[in-house]
Amino acid sequence: MLAYALRRLLISVPILIASTFVVFILSSLAKNPLNALKAKNPPPSPRVLQLEAERLRLDHPLMERYWLWLTGLFRGDFGPSVQSTMNIGDEVVSRFAVTFRLIFLAMLIALILAVVVGVVSAVKQYSGLDYTFTFTGFLFLAMPSFWFAILLKEAGISFNNAVGETVLYTIGDSSVYVTGGLWAEVADTLGHMILPTISLALLSFAAWSRFQRASMLEVLNSDYVRLARAKGLRRGKVMRKHALRTALIPLTTVTALDLGAIISGAIVTEDVFQWRGAGSFLLDAIRGSDVYVIMAWLLVSATFIILFNLIADLLYGVLDPRIRYA
Amino acid sequence: MPDNPKSDIDPSPPQVPETKASGAGETLAGPARTEREFTVAQRSQAQLVLRRFLQHRLAVASLIVLTAIVLLAFVGGALWKYDVGQFTPDESQAPSWEHPFGTDQTGRDMFAQVLRGTQISIGIAVLVALFATIVGTIWGAVAGFYRGWLDTAMMRIADLVLTLPLLAVAAVLGHNVGGTWWLIAVVIAGLYWAYVSRVARGVVLSLREKEFIEASKALGASDARIIFKHLVPNALGSVIVNATILVAIAILLETALSYLGFGVVPPDTSLGLLVSQAKTAVSTRPWLFYFPGLFIILIALTINFIGDGLRDAFDPQQTKVRA
């Protein structure tokens, strides 16, 4: 299994390099990063512009710039940002730390909800509950993430007004200044996380609960569940030991495949709640044609997606004895 | 011994045994008599699909609602008394008969805006579905049909596109193309074709193992004949269902892009842009926020239901009980 994991990782490297190359070309074709500088009043001297162009490696041809970036990575150099004071390497770590906190908690909540709702729907197929869950699922699938997030934000504000104090924070990922030690900090962070996490979780939950329902139904109609009943096992035991255990396996793959969509959802959610996470890091970079920031963002999220898919595959092998990695 | 009236039983099942001319047989003549064997009339594939689709009530209702929305946007938008960019003297008005969806702070009629946004959003989504489906289906079908090194090479390229976080790359590209609606469609389609190609390849791979394909190969049919006579008609169901779902996905991605400022930009508008412009006005002028949002939900919801109905119609894993 270890050999399999290593081989998978090795195969991932060229894919990763190829995709960074594509994105590098695409983002370098964007507007000139010096535009903002040129538009300044009074206009900077040609000497200043030339130095800035050299700092941003614009004096090198495109291919050479990519090569410089790629080789720089091995020295821990992520390249120069348009914002001259920013160290991309340090910034990318702190930004993603904020975002991953959101993503993991949202995924966890979405998974638990999806399994419960999907299994209940399947067991009570065609009941009122099933129809309600199905319709809710379809509704969330059709709901744009930004719209739902804004709606939650408004609801949070109304809630705070009703309670008379700020329980659910609607702006930022944490307060700038918190007094009262560690517990106050934890409470503050959680207060900021609640609404964005719900917003992100409910959107993945919709698709996953539909999937879990289908998977559970397939198992419930399987011959081996019928045989388990024919052995004389009680319904509840068959549900737990035979149906649920087997129906959970395919969800690992789906969760991993949807990670890209969740990262996209996080970008939008962070934008609505004005978090200083990886989302605003990327969006600001795109607006400012900050190529190396875009590249750093892509590198981290693509690596994360690849690793997560690998873990999901390995987990699948552990859960399903039919899969063996040689 | 009387002559047996059924002395010449026809062995082929669909044929109706001859009705008898005398006695009790007469009362049984006609339809009652014909039901003795499996006499279900043969229906063409298209008729079967249509029949099953019409049984899916939610899908049929969704189709009606969606048609109404499309007509409203494309016909109603042209007939409506206010233009999209027209400034009326009524600023920040709540919905009324004059302005069904109210007006914004500069006096623009929201109904006209939402209809225009719907036009653009649907236009982009349909274009995405069309481009991505055509390119993706051909890509996947060719890879799956020929297999070997060509398959490997083509699917590696598709994998490459799939590892890119969609919204991020779309935002980078959307920023570059600068708000032209059909270019945004090309950008989104350029990322989604890879998903379609995976589905198409899977369908073709499973089909080419089927006996009827082997049979026509054994009979010496050309590649073109196999592709167009056998593969395409049989893969059509999955392709249509996927294209439908793709419209809903594309609507959501386009509105998200426009919301973030990397999709459609003013002076033109889309449903996502309208929500973005209204995001600070939810409590003061809620109509600006709710109407475009409801239109997005309604469009995506009805398309998903239609897709669900089509899937059931094309792939009837119906719970028919076997005796």
Added chain:
Amino acid sequence: MTPTDPTTATADTVLEVADLTVQFPTDDGLVQAVRGVNYELRRGEVLGIVGESGSGKSVTSLAVMGLLPGSAQLSGSVRFRGNELLESTDKELSRVRGQGISMVFQDPMTSLNPVYTIGDQIAEAIMAHHDIRKDAARRQAVELLDLVHIPHPEQRAKSYPHELSGGMRQRVVIAIAMANRPDIIIADEPTTALDVTVQAQILESLRTAQKETGAAMILITHDLGVIAGQADRVLVMYAGKVVESGSADDVFYRPRMPYTLGLLGSLPRLDVKTDRLTPIAGSPPSVVNMPPGCPFSPRCPLAEEICDTEEPPLEAGSDPDHLGACHFAYRVEGHDPTELFSTAASDATPLPAGTNDGEVR
């Protein structure tokens, strides 16, 4: 007179099915899968149930086990050792399933849970009815595997289903079926999904299981060849009803129903010299909105007017234990299939009652 008349049921009877009907509501109408089936099973006997797919033979046995989907509408009576199963709660039924009546299903490839070892799946069956420790149950599982002739049972018990061939898996299912020494083993098409070469071995394993446990067995199949040499008594089912029942010898050599005769004619035989097989023309009737009359009449070479209006009852002739449902049972007796059904060649010998010069493709 019905075979399940309370007076005829003896203390030896383990299972009594009376007037059992099963209906399923579908989009096309009510499907009448089983339309009044009566039979009884005596201790230790092997009952064969024969019929085409759709004749209701599998539904009947699932109804006995209480394993039909919730949408099924049942009526009639199923008595296991005097207890009415149709009125039992699921808890009561769970005690009967596996211990009183156990079942072997058609497809061994899908009958076992892919994520548990076969040893665990057998042990689970034992522990469902006996309060014993897991390691004791696992030892019994290994013994059971040995009984059904699985080589290296000790190691095999640790295998997962996908590591075994279809024939091996079916033996595992048989081992599960005999694990609790049931009174009845129902085998539903146990060999249909398997290679012809392993069919005989599976039938042998079933025989072992039956002898070892002393259970009665219901062997369901569409293949008369499987029944021959196995069954003591045979039921022939058609369109949800029993159309002939009797001892195996009676049904095989002296059929009283044209359908049975047709089934026999479609079997290849080595002991009688024939050039062609004799197929039954047509296909079984739709079980939705069944018309009146005998369901076999459209395919029957003997059919007359009465057959289209009146469904014949299951009646005995000279032998009270040999029942047939045909208005003209007396005319069927003593005929060879080729005399009644046309062979592929159109030179079949004409029969006294109306003949058949139709051509069969």
